Amino acid sequence: MITDEGKIFLAAAKTFIDEHVHGAAFDKAQQLPRSLLKLLASHGYLGINISREQGGLGMNALEYGLFTELLGRACSSTRTLLTVHCSLVTETLSRWGTEQQKRHWFALLVSGETIASFAVSEPAHGSDTRGIATRYRKSGADYVISGTKKWISFGAIADVFLVFAKCDEQMSAFLIDRSAPGVRVEPINNLLSQRASHLAEITFDEVVVPNTRLLGAEGSGQLLLMSALDNGRYSVAWGACGVAREALVQMIGYAQQRTQFGSPLAEFQLVQGLIGDAASEVHAAHALCERAASQRMARSCHAGYETTIAKYVASKAAVSVTARALQVHGANGLSDDFCVERLFRDAKALEIIEGSSQMQQITISNYALTAEK
Numbered sequence: 001m002i003t004d005e006g007k008i009f010l011a012a013a014k015t016f017i018d019e020h021v022h023g024a025a026f027d028k029a030q031q032l033p034r035s036l037l038k039l040l041a042s043h044g045y046l047g048i049n050i051s052r053e054q055g056g057l058g059m060n061a062l063e064y065g066l067f068t069e070l071l072g073r074a075c076s077s078t079r080t081l082l083t084v085h086c087s088l089v090t091e092t093l094s095r096w097g098t099e100q101q102k103r104h105w106f107a108l109l110v111s112g113e114t115i116a117s118f119a120v121s122e123p124a125h126g127s128d129t130r131g132i133a134t135r136y137r138k139s140g141a142d143y144v145i146s147g148t149k150k151w152i153s154f155g156a157i158a159d160v161f162l163v164f165a166k167c168d169e170q171m172s173a174f175l176i177d178r179s180a181p182g183v184r185v186e187p188i189n190n191l192l193s194q195r196a197s198h199l200a201e202i203t204f205d206e207v208v209v210p211n212t213r214l215l216g217a218e219g220s221g222q223l224l225l226m227s228a229l230d231n232g233r234y235s236v237a238w239g240a241c242g243v244a245r246e247a248l249v250q251m252i253g254y255a256q257q258r259t260q261f262g263s264p265l266a267e268f269q270l271v272q273g274l275i276g277d278a279a280s281e282v283h284a285a286h287a288l289c290e291r292a293a294s295q296r297m298a299r300s301c302h303a304g305y306e307t308t309i310a311k312y313v314a315s316k317a318a319v320s321v322t323a324r325a326l327q328v329h330g331a332n333g334l335s336d337d338f339c340v341e342r343l344f345r346d347a348k349a350l351e352i353i354e355g356s357s358q359m360q361q362i363t364i365s366n367y368a369l370t371a372e373k
């Protein structure tokens with residue numbers, strides 16, 4: 001349920017996004033302006049899903065989702081910042097951090113003084129997160145970490161990385177400063193999608209990490225990773241709804257104003273078929289995201305399952321709706337004079353990040369085999 005306060009918040013957020021979040025320009029520049037990060041922080045958006053007592057805006061899961069959808073409509077890279085900084089790192093800290101860690105990090109993360117990124121993927125380990133090769137060992141009261149992480153969104157500009165590493169078979173999570181000796185950051189540019197997401201490859205070469213930077217108990221990394229990815233998936237699902245909805249709006253606008261054979265495209269039944277399918281997919285994805293939101297707010301034991309389904313369906317919808325929108329735009333759809341080509345490019349990444357569609361299918365199926373009886 002959206003509170004009255006939530007409605008006011010979302011209306012103000014829409015105005016903020018229209019004014020400050022320029023997806024096409026950021027995509028071309030392959031970066032988000034620093035001024036935008038400061039503005040997001042000063043409006044409290046970097047602490048949107050953190051409770052008021054902990055210094056955040058305290059929005060509920062539905063309000064956070066609807067905000068993420070709005071951001072996803074405007075710019076997938078800005079949405080990615082929220083996914084990584086708020087859902088993957090801050091929320092994980094909120095659940096697994098000690099009181100001392102929360103006090104220390106929330107002040108920095110909510111104010112935007114510190115930008116966080118989330119580092120699990122590696123050059124040779126993507127879907128297979130259990131197989132990661134980054135290693136840690138104990139050295140007195142500290143830990144020493146070595147390994148390479150790849151495709152880390154906002155890694156090129158983040159001040160701190162939430163890093164997953166293994167010692168023998170046990171996985172643990174650490175908050176590592178970019179400035180720590182032995183950390184090397186190589187930006188990754190010119191990807192098809194999410195070009196303003198400041199991706200990076202990050203190498204940790206015998207990096208000494210104090211034990212105050214261990215998040216959760218030693219050996220709890222796998223559990224912590226699953227809970228972080230569940231939050232990330234929820235955010236990506238709503239972001240995918242935003243991409244699909246914007247593509248639908250663009251498609252309708254174009255079909256109504258473009259004339260061929262003496263009639264607007266919208267009057268041709270084959271074009272109506274494309275629009276009808278797209279609208280249905282947008283509504284189905286949105287409804288699944290709302291369902292995931294209500295399950296999360298009710299703290300239902302099925303919330304993770306519903307979130308995975310929402311992410312799986314919404315990311316597929318984003319790909320298929322943007323492809324239809326591009327088709328309706330004809331040659332103009334391939335041109336960056338129109339935003340559907342960017343939406344189409346950005347949509348593709350949504351089927352890969354926070355677990356690929358195939359991994360979601362496996363997760364959904366495993367759960368369904370026991371729960372759907």
Ligand SMILES: Cc1cc2nc3c(=O)[nH]c(=O)nc-3n(C[C@H](O)[C@H](O)[C@H](O)COP(=O)(O)OP(=O)(O)OC[C@H]3O[C@@H](n4cnc5c(N)ncnc54)[C@H](O)[C@@H]3O)c2cc1C
Binds near residue numbers: 152
């Ligand atoms: C834009 C972008 C941003 C990203 N940001 C981050 C980030 O911030 N932090 C981070 O840690 N990572 C990030 N990643 C990495 C992302 O999490 C991985 O790309 C993803 O987990 C898939 O891993 P992979 O690319 O290595 O593909 P692989 O795991 O090599 O998979 C390749 C293909 O094989 C399929 N496949 C793999 N295993 C199976 C199986 N068992 N059954 C069926 N099919 C299978 C996959 O579905 C996929 O289609 C990002 C990636 C992108 C593209």
